[in-house]
Each structure stands twice: as C-alpha cells, then as structure tokens.
Amino acid sequence: MTVRNRRRAPHATGTKRRNPRAERDINRSPSAMTGGTGPTGRRRYDPRAARGQMADSGRRRLDRSGRGQTVVSMGSAATTQSAAEPRPIVIDQPAFYILAVPDCADGRPSSQDRDILGAARTLADAGNGGAVVALDFGGRAALGPLGADRVIDTSSVGDDYTPETRMACVIAAIDLLAPAHVVFPDAGINGGDLARRVAAERNQPLATHCQRVAGDQVISRVDGTKSEVYCTPPLLIAVDAESAEPVAGAPREGRIIEFETPEVDTGIRDLGPVPVDPASIPLAEADFILAAGNGVRDWETFHELSRALGASEGASRVVCDAGDMPRDRQVGASGTIVNPRCYVAVGISGAPQHLQGITDVENVVAIDVKANTPMQKRADLGVVGDASTIMKALLRRLEAKHEAA
C-alpha cells in the first residue's frame, strides 16, 4: 500500500524550521530551569520549582515574566529577588549590530518607538548573538529596559527640526558599526522622513510600511493598503505603528557608545511652533482636551477655561444628548476615540463607554464632586470638589499669570 498526499517535510520546501523547545524556554522563568540536564544536553524545566513561586499576595501563581517576585525554596525562608531591578542581560562581544532609530519626539519613547526596538530585538535574536544599538535623539530616555544593548547619545542634535543633521547622525552610526539592519518607525515627518532620507543618500533599498518583521522575512505594504510584498530584510526597514511587539522580559544593558555628532549645513531653519486655534483641531488629533460631563452646569466658565488653557473641548454622551455641546465633540465608544497627551475630565463620572474612548491617554485629570467614580480611579490626578468653583479658581490663576507676564 502506498501513502498518498503525504505532507512534505518543512525543510524540503525551503522554509526555515522552528525550534519549538527554544521558543518555549524563552518564556520560562530562569529560576525554574533547575531540572538538571537532559540526554540531549538541554537544560530541563522543573514544573515543581515553577509551582513553588508565589506572588506577594501569597497566592500560588505561575510567573512567566522572569521577574519572579518572591521565591519560596524548599526548607528555607522566603528570599526576595530584586523585584524592582531585574539583572540586565549583557552582550559583551556581539556577532553583529542592529541599529534602531526611535523618534523620541518629546524626549520620551512613544509606543511605536517601543515597537521598533522590539522589532530590532527580533532581528538581533534571529541571527545568533546580535546586539541592538539605539540612537537616542532625546538623550534622556532609558532605552535599556526597552531592549537596547547599546545606546548612542545624540542628544546634542536638540529638539529642533533638523532632519539633515539627524540623517548625518544615522549615516555616521552606520559607518561606525556596519549594522546588519537599521530599523525606523514609519511615522510621517519624523522616522518615516529620516528613513527615506538615509535610503536616498545611501541609494539603499528600504522596506516601507512594514507589517511584520522576522529574521528571514519582512512584509511591506504597497499599493496604498491593497497589497503586500514579502522579501528578505533589506538594510533599511521602516515599520508601521502596532506592527511589532515591544520587548518583554529582562532588560538590556544600554551601554553608552562613544560617538561624535557630525556638523552639517542645513538648508532648513526651525522657527518654532505656530499657535493654532484649538477649537479647529479635530478631536481625534487633539493634543490636550478639556472634556465636560453631566457635572458641568456653568458652561460660560467651561468655555472660558478651555480658551485660557488652549485646550480642545470634548464632552460625554449625556452632554451631547442634552444639546449643550455639538455631537462631533463626543468622546467615547459611540463618539471619538481620542489620544491626547493630557485629558482633563470635568464632572465626568466615567461610564465604561466613555473610558473606552480614552484608553490610550497617558495623563488624565479628573475634577468631580464624587470621589469614588471610575473616572477618579482612572485619573493620574483626581480632584474632589465642586467643578464650577475649581474651574473659576483655575481661570483666576491663569489670568493672574498672564497679567504678571
């Protein structure tokens, strides 16, 4: 009897084979790999040791993060590992380098910056023993915990818009380290612009709008959003937002590399920000939102305050239903999902649908008479008090500062 339609072994088709054991071991706590050595020489996992680990709450919990808070070992008192500072992974002699160029637009890494450091980490781990080098234009960011083995401090470039100087920095770093790949965030006028400048200057291929980055393949989106190109990773890779996972697990060393920032004549001069009328900014784009809920009665003060703060106005559903604010200002699941740098909620208790609209907001201030609302719990700064009097006090302060200046 012959067996028909037998599946061909993966290696016969030319695809790279996965090593499921190695993939599984990455996620296992190092302290649980105490089962001795197996016949193939691989370190074995001891499930009992893993079960012995307990969280601070005293409940038995599997800790796969490798950060093991409290370790209970047999027959001895609980020993506390340094939970706050896990020991960083050090690569002394890297086989090759992967250069990552996060934007760090406000001096802090954005979520896309974290993702591209994760993508660089993937590329470094796919070849054996690669190190991730991050170019730090912000100069203040701690990039080691985000997956950078080395950091090049280029903070002398400054916060001004100097794309030519930044390009020269990237090119100098490429000349210095000869990295296998350079990873950029494909983000508009910052990372996306920088990646294309470097590609044109060096006449190197660039994979734009990458959706997936792996050691042997990148998927790059072309033709608007209609098609994808599968190719081996070129030197330059620009990764779209939310297309890679940030680094999880133990931090990296983040050792500083000596670097001299090149001097460049630039054709473009930055004259600084231009004041924009916040009311004209679409809510989804706004950087700073003052939102009103059912607790706001004094609308005149609310509008005055938003003008004085220079904030765009938002509102909860109740307020829009009542006709106190236009519908295009509604924040939440049935309105707009917003992502400002700061969200000040006045008189909003925080229905789940409203909170869904502000999931990604970093800084939330809540002003409300009630202390135990979901919005107060969500807030980074919660103020309990009468909204109207607090808004008036804020206005007085802002006007006093204005007159003093």
Place this chain on the structure above:
Amino acid sequence: MKPLEIIVLVSIGRHPVSGRERRAVNDARALAVARSLTDRSHIKVVHAGDPDSPVLAEYLGIGADCIEVLPVPAGCDVMPGLAHEIDKRKPDVVLTASQAERGRASGLLPYALAKRAGLSLTPGVSSIDTTHDGDFRIHQALPGGQRRALAATPPLLATVDATATTVPPFVYARSRRGEIRTLEPPAEMPALDELDIRPARRRPKRINVGSGNQSAAERLRAAAGAQSAGGQQIEAADPEKAAEAIIDFLRDKKVLRPASEQ
C-alpha cells in the same frame, strides 16, 4: 521680483472604495499650493506615465493649463526622467504628494529626486509663503493638529499631505480647454525589479492587555480601559489649592508652558 517657477509632479490615484482611477488627492493639493504661490503661467505640471490616461484631464479641470507627460511605460523607473526634467528647467520649487496612492507608494521618489537634483526637501507642508528676501516661510503639519514654522531657501522640494489647502472645484470647461503635451521619452528608463506582490491580509488590531503576573480581573479592566492609574487624589476643601495642583500637574507634563516662558 521675478515670479517663482514651479513644477508640480502629478500621478494617477485610485479611489479608496470603488478602486477606480482618479486624480491623486494630495497631488491636487500640491497644485493648489502652487497656485497660491505664483501665476498659472509659471506652473509646469508634469506627469510620468501614460499620456492617454483620461485622468489627466481632471488636473486640467482644477487649474492646470497644460500637462506635460513623459511617456514612461509601466514597470520602469520614472525617477531619472523626472530628475532630468527638473535639471533642465531649474525651478524654484518642486511640489508633489508625500506618496502615491497606487503602485509601490513607498514615498521614496521625492527623496531620490531631491538628492539627484540637489534640492532641499521639506515633508508634510501645509502652506508656503514667500518673504521679501526671496526665502520661503513654510508651515509644516505636526501630529495633533499642530503647526511648525520653517524657513527654507530655494531651490526647494516640498511634499504635501492631507493638511494642505483645499482643492479648487473641478471645472468641466477648463478640463476640455486645457492641453496635454507629450514630451520626448526620457533617455534613462531602468526597469524596476520584480517584487513578490500578494493581496494584503487583514491584521488583527492589537489589544492593550497587560501581561506578566496580573490577575484576570486586572487584564479585563486593562482591556476595557478602566484600569486604575494609581494616581493621587486630593480632597479639595480649598479650590485655590486644587487649582494650583492641577496647573502644576499640567506644567509637569509639559501640556502648559512653564510660568517663566509665558
């Protein structure tokens, strides 16, 4: 003062829903920006591709007098031909969209052109003005609806995106009146390398769930956006103190400028 000479590079776009060929929206905006800068007779609109495309007449209808077409067959690189055209005419400004709506749409062409023709490049331009000494004052669109002012000297290549001027309405008579002129085919037309192109697959949206040793209840709250930020809470008996705390918080997060700068 001598009027500005401008070249606008236009391409064939695609409607996002119907998939039909149409004028590329941002190329049309680039043409509108050019018209805000100089007289129509000093604007050259250049397209590299098929001279017989019916879409080109749409650009005539929104304010181009004449479109010059470099006949480049599909699958060939348009960059050397366009660079040669820019070298020949020496414009003060080249305007185009930041990336095409179809084809490779990598957004690399403006950068390759700027490098080859020695122009300084400014991306994401929302408006351009000239100053009395012949420089440009540019407003660049930033994320979050903000704008930044830049000063640049000619010759300049600026790319335009969705934040730029609105496109003037389409005038049918003008689209019939205008001229489409075919130029000599460029000397250099290198073939582009073949790519392994497949239809795009939808990728799942990333859900913001925490990992590690959180409890299931915490993960659920994180997914619903209701997790506790662990922030501080003040009982404001005195509204003045509350106001001060809020203003300090906003200054700390750099949302408000510090008092010294105001």
